[in-house]
Amino acid sequence: MTVGIGALQCVVLDCPDPRALARFYGELLGGEVDRPDPRWSLDDDWSTLHAASGGLVLAFQRIGDHRPPRWPDPSAPQQFHLDIEVHDLDRVHGEVLGLGAVPLDLGDGTRSWRVYADPAGHPFCLVRH
Incomplete structure (x- = not known):
């Protein structure tokens, strides 16, 4: 195993409603939505899920003109999944x-x-x- 330059802090998903998407993934994966964490501030534009398994953190960031990917359309690629x-x-x-x-x-x-x-x-x- 090699040591990297940095460590993964969280995976951030752009979306129109951060808290709603954090709750969706909270129900899907288990964990705690918007747990206080010194690494970031929580507000209407930023929400988090500390997932139940292995310390993974998903973060959700409000984007005003969010345009979702259209799977499997390569003109609007999935960006990640x-x-x-x-x-x-x-x-x-x-x-x-x-x-x-x-x-x-x-x-x-x-x-x-x-x-x-x-x-x-x-x-x-x-x-x-």
């Missing part, structure tokens, strides 16, 4: 829809992953464990 491991794709499908996710590519039922968009339009994959 999260892979989220689950045990039962069918059961979790209904849960993420209930949280506000939108299915983008559910496949043919034989592959081990499905693509969704979060409420701000960022793609993410549910991947069978």
